[in-house]
Amino acid sequence: PITPSTMSAHLLVLQHGLHGATSDMDYIETQFKNHFPPPAPGQLGLVVHNCASNTGFKNTHDGLEVMGGRTYAELTQAIQTFREQGIHVERISFVGHSLGGLICRYVIGLMNQAGLFDSIMPHTFISVSTPHCGSRRKTGHLWNTVVTTFTGFAFGLTGTELLLEDETQDKPPMIVRMAQKDSMYFLGIAAFHKRILYSNISNDHQVSYCTSALVHQNPYLAKTLECRLYEKYPHIVEHPEEVIYPTLVDEENAGEVGTPSFGRYFANDEKGAHLRTVLSSLQTLTWKRFDVKFDSLVLAHTHVVVKKPWINKDGIDVVNHIVDTFEI
Numbered sequence: 592p593i594t595p596s597t598m599s600a601h602l603l604v605l606q607h608g609l610h611g612a613t614s615d616m617d618y619i620e621t622q623f624k625n626h627f628p629p630p631a632p633g634q635l636g637l638v639v640h641n642c643a644s645n646t647g648f649k650n651t652h653d654g655l656e657v658m659g660g661r662t663y664a665e666l667t668q669a670i671q672t673f674r675e676q677g678i679h680v681e682r683i684s685f686v687g688h689s690l691g692g693l694i695c696r697y698v699i700g701l702m703n704q705a706g707l708f709d710s711i712m713p714h715t716f717i718s719v720s721t722p723h724c725g726s727r728r729k730t731g732h733l734w735n736t737v738v739t740t741f742t743g744f745a746f747g748l749t750g751t752e753l754l755l756e757d758e759t760q761d762k763p764p765m766i767v768r769m770a771q772k773d774s775m776y777f778l779g780i781a782a783f784h785k786r787i788l789y790s791n792i793s794n795d796h797q798v799s800y801c802t803s804a805l806v807h808q809n810p811y812l813a814k815t816l817e818c819r820l821y822e823k824y825p826h827i828v829e830h831p832e833e834v835i836y837p838t839l840v841d842e843e844n845a846g847e848v849g850t851p852s853f854g855r856y857f858a859n860d861e862k863g864a865h866l867r868t869v870l871s872s873l874q875t876l877t878w879k880r881f882d883v884k885f886d887s888l889v890l891a892h893t894h895v896v897v898k899k900p901w902i903n904k905d906g907i908d909v910v911n912h913i914v915d916t917f918e919i
Contacts, residue, residue, distance in 0.1 A: 598630035600673060601682040601714065601919050604666060604698075605641045608689030609749065609797075612646045615688065618897040622914045630678050637919055638678065640669045651690060652747030654757075655765050659697030666698060667707075684715035686913070688896045689798060690749065692721025696769055696776055703779030715785040717913065719895050720795055724802040724869045725766050726753040727862060755862045763865065770869040777872065785918075787879045789909065792818065792828065794891040804880055805873050807839045807856045811882075818884055824908045826894075828882040838874040839867065883909055 603623060607615040620641050630636030644661035645651055651658065670680050683702075687695035695716065702708060751757045755764040762768065769776040780786065790803035792811045800809045810816040821829040839856060857863030885891040885905055893899070894906035 597677055597679045598632060599635045599681045600630040600638045600678045601635060601684065602670070602673070602680045602711075603637060603639045604683065604685045604695065605639065606662065606685065606687040606691035606695050606698075607642070607645070608687075608691045609651045609746065610648050611651065611688070611691070613641045613643045615898045616641050616686075616896065618900055619686065619910050619913065622910055623917070626914050627917075627919055635681065635919060638673065638680075640666065642666070645694065649747070652749050654748035654752055655693060655697045655769075658694050658749070659701060662694055663698045663701040666702075670711075680711055682712045682714040682919075684717070684917075686717045686719065687721060688719045688898075689721055689892065690753075692718030692723065693766070693769075696723075696780055699779035699783075700769065700774065700776030703782065704775040708779070708782055713779070713783045715787065715917065716780060716783045717787045717789065717917075718803070719789040719913070720791055720798045720803050720892055721788075722753060722798045722802045723766075723805055723873060724866055725755045725764075725862075726798070726802065727755060727860060727866065755865050758865075763868075764862075767865050767868055770872040772872055772875075781876055785879065786876060787881065789881050789883055789895060789913065791891045791895065792882050792884050794885055794888055796889065797892045800882075804836075804882065805870060805878060806836055807842070807870060810836070818882075820884065824912045826883055826885055826905065826908055827912050828884060834880070836880065839871050840874070881912065 605616040605620055607613065620639050623637060623639055627637035628634065630638065642662050642665055644665040645658050673680055685695040685699070687693070695718070699713070699716070746753070748757065752765045755766055758764045768774055771777060788804050790800050791798070792800050792809065801807065811818055816830070816834065819829050821827045843856070857866045860866060883895060885894050887894060887905065890903060890905070894903045895909050897903045897906045897910050
């Protein structure tokens with residue numbers, strides 16, 4: 592029960608990605624704790640939970656259902672522990688890096704189904720370089736073929752899910768199920784006050800811009816957006832005005848059946864229908880997009896969360912931006 596001495600908290604959940612550990616999120620955890628005060632009587636404060644239940648190389652190969660179940664159990668126990676300490680979790684937000692963003696979306700679905708959002712406000716969901724549409728790559732390129740084959744072979748059920756190849760006779764792929772509008776996962780993420788996407792526009796070899804930013808083409812490669820960077824945040828793209836990203840449905844509806852533009856996206860991918868379902872569904876939600884550009888040819892994916900400060904220090908301004916724009 593909530594008593595006059597109970598302190599109210601905004602719980603921030605951090606979730607690492609594939610082959611990750613809590614240490615991957617240590618830097619961002621420290622910055623949040625330094626920026627926001629802890630709970631105090633009469634004052635809403637921030638508490639941070641850096642999820643540990645999927646730490647380890649093989650634990651992240653077990654698929655979203657198992658990984659999400661572990662994190663959900665860990666998180667509900669953490670909320671109970673806070674309650675026993677006299678801290679009432681009033682709001683909850685998530686920051687997921689890479690695969691961690693998908694794990695968070697699965698957990699959000701479980702929380703929604705359990706009715707936890709009846710008493711805890713779902714506030715902000717932030718994904719950082721997350722493969723929301725999976726990790727399929729364009730066919731016809733040798734490197735893409737090698738990466739796709741390796742992903743399916745080496746990463747267990749998780750790899751199969753990222754390639755949308757876990758379909759059964761009775762069920763579509765997990766990533767498709769999580770995007771269906773009547774699913775607990777979609778309804779859960781739709782309940783959040785804010786949904787934010789941080790995406791590398793280039794040089795992220797693990798997660799492409801389109802699957803992270805939930806767009807059907809990269810506007811920087813298409814040269815429909817200019818890449819001008821903030822002075823304060825030198826790796827965040829600054830747009831002089833709010834950018835409206837066209838949805839897949841809107842863009843194709845502008846064309847006519849039979850024209851080159853109609854139905855051309857994912858047309859050559861055997862899972863193209865699934866990709867269109869995921870993207871068109873998630874694009875019906877409102878997302879705030881922050882695009883990121885690193886010159887590094889290999890480290891962009893880990894720079895975005897400063898996974899290891901000694902080698903990923905270029906991403907410090909991106910983490911600062913995540914923290915500075917977060918509202919408690």
